[in-house]
Amino acid sequence: xCGTCEQAxxxxxxxxxxxxxxxxxxxxxxxxxxxxxxxxNVSNFQVIESTxxxxxxxxxxxxxxxxxxxxxKALDDFGVDYxxxxxxxxxEQSRADCEAICKLxxxxxxxxxxxxxxxxxxxxxxxxxxxxxxxxxxxxxLRQYSxxxxxxxxxxxxxxxxxxxxxxxxxxxxxxxDSFRSDIVDLLNIYRTVDKIGVNRVGIADTVGxxxxxxxxxxxxxxxxxxxxDIETHFHNDTGCAIANAYTALEAGARLIDVSVLxxxxxxxxxxxGGLMARMIAADRDYVLxxxxxxxxxxxxxxxxxxxxxxxxxxxxxxxxxxxxxxAGIHAKAILANPSTxxxxxxxxxxxxRYIHFANRLTGWNAIKSRVDQLNLHLTDDQxxxxxxxxxxxxDVRQLSIDDVDSIIRDYHAEVSTPALVPxxxxxxxxxxxxxxxxxxxxxxx
Amino acid sequence: xCGTCEQAxxxxxxxxxxxxxxxxxxxxxxxxxxxxxxxxNVSNFQVIESTxxxxxxxxxxxxxxxxxxxxxKALDDFGVDYxxxxxxxxxEQSRADCEAICKLxxxxxxxxxxxxxxxxxxxxxxxxxxxxxxxxxxxxxLRQYSxxxxxxxxxxxxxxxxxxxxxxxxxxxxxxxDSFRSDIVDLLNIYRTVDKIGVNRVGIADTVGxxxxxxxxxxxxxxxxxxxxDIETHFHNDTGCAIANAYTALEAGARLIDVSVLxxxxxxxxxxxGGLMARMIAADRDYVLxxxxxxxxxxxxxxxxxxxxxxxxxxxxxxxxxxxxxxAGIHAKAILANPSTxxxxxxxxxxxxRYIHFANRLTGWNAIKSRVDQLNLHLTDDQxxxxxxxxxxxxDVRQLSIDDVDSIIRDYHAEVSTPALVPxxxxxxxxxxxxxxxxxxxxxxx
Numbered sequence: 001x002c003g004t005c006e007q008a009x010x011x012x013x014x015x016x017x018x019x020x021x022x023x024x025x026x027x028x029x030x031x032x033x034x035x036x037x038x039x040x041n042v043s044n045f046q047v048i049e050s051t052x053x054x055x056x057x058x059x060x061x062x063x064x065x066x067x068x069x070x071x072x073k074a075l076d077d078f079g080v081d082y083x084x085x086x087x088x089x090x091x092e093q094s095r096a097d098c099e100a101i102c103k104l105x106x107x108x109x110x111x112x113x114x115x116x117x118x119x120x121x122x123x124x125x126x127x128x129x130x131x132x133x134x135x136x137x138x139x140x141x142l143r144q145y146s147x148x149x150x151x152x153x154x155x156x157x158x159x160x161x162x163x164x165x166x167x168x169x170x171x172x173x174x175x176x177x178d179s180f181r182s183d184i185v186d187l188l189n190i191y192r193t194v195d196k197i198g199v200n201r202v203g204i205a206d207t208v209g210x211x212x213x214x215x216x217x218x219x220x221x222x223x224x225x226x227x228x229x230d231i232e233t234h235f236h237n238d239t240g241c242a243i244a245n246a247y248t249a250l251e252a253g254a255r256l257i258d259v260s261v262l263x264x265x266x267x268x269x270x271x272x273x274g275g276l277m278a279r280m281i282a283a284d285r286d287y288v289l290x291x292x293x294x295x296x297x298x299x300x301x302x303x304x305x306x307x308x309x310x311x312x313x314x315x316x317x318x319x320x321x322x323x324x325x326x327x328a329g330i331h332a333k334a335i336l337a338n339p340s341t342x343x344x345x346x347x348x349x350x351x352x353x354r355y356i357h358f359a360n361r362l363t364g365w366n367a368i369k370s371r372v373d374q375l376n377l378h379l380t381d382d383q384x385x386x387x388x389x390x391x392x393x394x395x396d397v398r399q400l401s402i403d404d405v406d407s408i409i410r411d412y413h414a415e416v417s418t419p420a421l422v423p424x425x426x427x428x429x430x431x432x433x434x435x436x437x438x439x440x441x442x443x444x445x446x
Numbered sequence: 447x448c449g450t451c452e453q454a455x456x457x458x459x460x461x462x463x464x465x466x467x468x469x470x471x472x473x474x475x476x477x478x479x480x481x482x483x484x485x486x487n488v489s490n491f492q493v494i495e496s497t498x499x500x501x502x503x504x505x506x507x508x509x510x511x512x513x514x515x516x517x518x519k520a521l522d523d524f525g526v527d528y529x530x531x532x533x534x535x536x537x538e539q540s541r542a543d544c545e546a547i548c549k550l551x552x553x554x555x556x557x558x559x560x561x562x563x564x565x566x567x568x569x570x571x572x573x574x575x576x577x578x579x580x581x582x583x584x585x586x587x588l589r590q591y592s593x594x595x596x597x598x599x600x601x602x603x604x605x606x607x608x609x610x611x612x613x614x615x616x617x618x619x620x621x622x623x624d625s626f627r628s629d630i631v632d633l634l635n636i637y638r639t640v641d642k643i644g645v646n647r648v649g650i651a652d653t654v655g656x657x658x659x660x661x662x663x664x665x666x667x668x669x670x671x672x673x674x675x676d677i678e679t680h681f682h683n684d685t686g687c688a689i690a691n692a693y694t695a696l697e698a699g700a701r702l703i704d705v706s707v708l709x710x711x712x713x714x715x716x717x718x719x720g721g722l723m724a725r726m727i728a729a730d731r732d733y734v735l736x737x738x739x740x741x742x743x744x745x746x747x748x749x750x751x752x753x754x755x756x757x758x759x760x761x762x763x764x765x766x767x768x769x770x771x772x773x774a775g776i777h778a779k780a781i782l783a784n785p786s787t788x789x790x791x792x793x794x795x796x797x798x799x800r801y802i803h804f805a806n807r808l809t810g811w812n813a814i815k816s817r818v819d820q821l822n823l824h825l826t827d828d829q830x831x832x833x834x835x836x837x838x839x840x841x842d843v844r845q846l847s848i849d850d851v852d853s854i855i856r857d858y859h860a861e862v863s864t865p866a867l868v869p870x871x872x873x874x875x876x877x878x879x880x881x882x883x884x885x886x887x888x889x890x891x892x
Contacts, residue, residue: 091841094842239728311760342713357505395537396537396539
C-alpha cells in the first residue's frame with residue numbers, strides 16, 4: 001500500500017468517529033440518505049413548483065387568472081419554496097397574471113421563466129417577481145434547430161441578462177436546456193462563467209426526458225465541483241425516470257427540484273410534486289413533514305386535475321385509488337400484524353387510510369379473520385379457514401363485493417353457532433349472544 | 447503510486463484499445479449503455495411479464511379464464527420472454543387456469559410463483575409450467591410478522607424446494623422478499639447457497655417500493671460478485687422509482703426485470719412494461735426493436751386497462767394521450783425543424799404520431815406557419831407573425847379549439863389577399879387561386 005492509500009485510510013479513520021453517531025441513526029432507515037454522500041441535499045432540498053409555467057405547457061392546460069391565483073395560493077399553503085410562472089412575454093394576459101400573483105404576498109418566492117434575451121429580461125424584472133429563471137438550449141440539436149447560436153453568443157447573452165437582472169436586486173438562475181445532450185466542456189465552461197458573475201442558481205435540464213439516474217449523478221457531481229452556487233434540476237418523464245433522477249440529483253449535491261402538480265407539462269410532463277414527496281418522505285420523514293403540508297396533497301391534486309380535465313392516474317403515488325390497498329393473502333396477513341411490513345409510506349401522513357382487500361380469491365384466512373372481528377362475530381381459527389375456503393371458491397367464479405363476503409361469513413356464523421336451529425341472517429347477532437363467546441385465538445400461520 | 451495502483455492502470459490501458467470502437471459507437475447516444483459498466487445487461491435484458499400474477503393482486507383485477515388466455519396470447523405476441531402466473535395453490539381455478547395456459551404452446555416460457563414450501567412446490571410442478579419462481583420474506587419485518595422463521599429454516603426450505611423442482615427438469619428461481627430491508631450478510635449467504643445447488647436465477651425484490659437507484663446499483667453489483675446465475679429484479683412503485691431502479695439494476699448486472707402491463711399490482715404496482723420499453727429503447731433501440739413488437743403496446747395496454755376497469759393514465763409513458771404533443775412555441779418551432787430536438791422517443795416506433803399543439807396562447811409563429819401551410823394557404827412571415835398575435839390574444843381570453851385557430855387564419859388570409867373585396871370564409875381558397883402564390887420563406891427565428 002502506497003502513501004496515497006495510507007493517507008486515504010487515515011482520513012477515513014479520522015472521520016469514522018464523528019460519523020458513527022450519524023451512521024447509527026441512518027442505519028435504522030435503509031431508504032435514508034446515503035451516509036457516504038457528504039454533498040447530499042436529500043435532507044436539505046427545496047421545491048420549485050412549476051404548475052403555472054411547465055404545467056401551462058400541458059396539452060389540456062388553460063388557466064384563467066382566477067384559477068392561477070387559486071392554484072398559487074394552494075401551492076403556497078402546501079409549503080412549496082418557489083412558484084414559477086409563465087414568461088410575461090408569452091402573451092399580454094401572462095404578464096398581467098404574473099403581476100397579479102406577485103401582489104398576493106405569498107410566503108413562496110415568485111419566479112418567472114424567460115428566454116436568455118434582454119427583450120424578455122426587461123419585461124420580467126418589471127413584473128414584481130422575486131427572481132428570474134433564464135434558459136437557453138445548449139445541445140447541438142437546439143443550437144442548430146432552435147436558436148442557431150454558438151456558445152460564445154450564449155455566454156455573451158447570459159452575462160448581459162444576468163448582470164441586468166442582478167442590478168435589479170432579484171434572484172437569477174441560469175439553466176442550459178437539453179443539458180444531457182450538450183457537450184460537457186461547453187456546459188462546465190458556461191456554468192463556471194455565470195457562477196463567477198454571481199448567479200444564484202445554475203440549472204440542469206433533461207428537456208427530452210432521456211437521462212438515467214447514474215448519468216444524472218455523474219453530471220451533477222461534476223458540476224458540484226465546478227460552481228459554488230446552488231444547483232437546480234428539471235427532469236422530464238418520457239422514459240419514466242423523473243422522480244428517481246430528481247432524487248439522485250439531490251444525492252449528488254443539487255439542492256432544488258422543479259416539479260408540477262401531477263407532473264403536468266410538455267408531452268407527459270416532469271417530476272410530479274406528489275411523487276417527489278413520496279420519494280423524499282421515505283428518505284427523510286422529519287424534514288419533509290417539517291416543511292410541507294402533506295395532508296393537503298390530495299386536494300391540491302384534485303384542484304389541478306379538475307382545472308386541466310384529467311383523472312388522477314389509477315397508479316398515482318400516494319393518491320392513486322389503491323396506493324394503500326393490500327390484496328394478496330400473504331400481504332394482508334402481515335399488514336394486519338404490522339403495517340410497516342408492506343408499507344414504506346404511512347397513509348396517515350397524507351390524511352389517508354389503508355384498506356385490506358379481502359373480497360377476492362387471493363384472500364387469506366388472516367384477512368377474513370380480521371373481517372369477522374370487524375363484524376363483531378366470533379369464529380375459531382379452523383372455522384375462519386373453513387369460511388375462507390368458501391369465499392375463495394366463490395371468488396374463483398366471479399368478482400366479489402364486500403357484501404358478498406359479509407353474507408357468506410354471516411351465513412356460516414349462523415350455521416355453526418346454532419346447528420339445530422338455523423336462524424335468519426338478521427338474527428345472527430342476537431342468537432350469538434346466547435352462545436358462550438368463542439375463544440379469541442392468536443393469529444398464527446401454518 | 448503503489449503496485450496495486452500501477453496494476454490497475456495497466457489493466458485499464460490494455461482494455462482501452464478493444465473498448466475504443468465500442469465507446470465511439472456508444473458516444474453517439476448519450477442515453478446509451480454506460481461503457482464503464484462491463485457487467486451491464488442494458489443491451490441483453492429479458493422481461494418476466496407478471497400481469498397474470500402480480501397484476502392479479504391489483505385491487506380491481508378479476509380475470510376470467512378466457513381473459514387470462516387472451517392476455518397471455520397478447521403478451522406472447524408482443525414478445526415477452528416469460529409469463530408469470532398466480533400460484534396454483536391460491537385457488538382451485540388458479541390451478542386450472544395455470545394448466546390451461548401451459549397447454550397453449552406459447553413461445554414465452556410459463557412460470558408460476560409460489561411460497562418457499564414443499565406443499566406449494568408439489569402442486570406447481572404438476573401444472574406443466576416451464577419454471578417455478580419461489581419467494582420468501584427475508585427482512586426482519588417479514589420474518590417477524592409474516593412467516594416467523596429464521597434464516598436457517600429459510601435456507602433449509604429453499605434447498606429442499608429447489609432440489610425438488612430441479613429434479614423435475616424445470617427452471618427454478620429463488621427470490622428474497624423485501625430484499626432492501628434484509629440483512630446484507632443474510633442475503634448474500636442464502637443467495638450463495640442456492641446458487642451453489644444450481645438455481646437458475648436469484649431474485650431481488652423491492653417489495654415495499656422504497657429503494658432508490660444507487661442503492662439498487664450497490665446491492666445488485668455486490669450480488670453479481672457472489673453468484674454465477676442470472677439475477678432477476680422486482681420493483682414496486684410506491685416512491686416512483688420502479689422504472690429507474692429496473693434500468694439501474696441492469697446496469698449493475700441484473701438480467702431479468704419483472705413487469706406488468708400498466709404496472710398493475712399490489713398497491714400502486716410495479717415497473718410497467720410500457721415504461722420499461724420507453725426507458726430501454728432510449729438506451730438501445732436496435733435491441734428493443736429486434737425483440738418486442740412495440741406497435742402492439744397500445745392494444746395490449748387497452749386490453750388490460752379494460753379488463754381491470756381503469757383508464758390509461760394521462761401521463762403514461764408512450765401511450766398517454768399527450769406523450770408526443772408539443773405545445774410551447776419554442777418547442778413546436780424546433781420539433782418542426784427536427785423532431786429529435788424535443789423527442790427522445792420516436793412515436794412511429796410505437797405506431798403512433800406526434801402532434802403540434804398550436805391552438806393556445808403559448809403558441810409561436812413557427813407552429814402557426816406550419817398550420818397555414820397545412821391549410822394550403824400562403825402568408826408571408828410577417829403576416830404569419832401578425833395572425834399569430836391575434837391567435838395569442840384570443841388564447842388569453844379562452845381555451846381555443848383548432849377550428850377557432852383555423853377560422854382566424856382563414857379570415858386573416860382572406861383579408862390580406864383581397865383587401866378591397868372581403869370574401870366569405872368559404873370562398874377563401876378560390877379567391878386565393880386568383881392571387882400570385884406567396885413566396886415561401888425559410889423558417890427563421892429572430
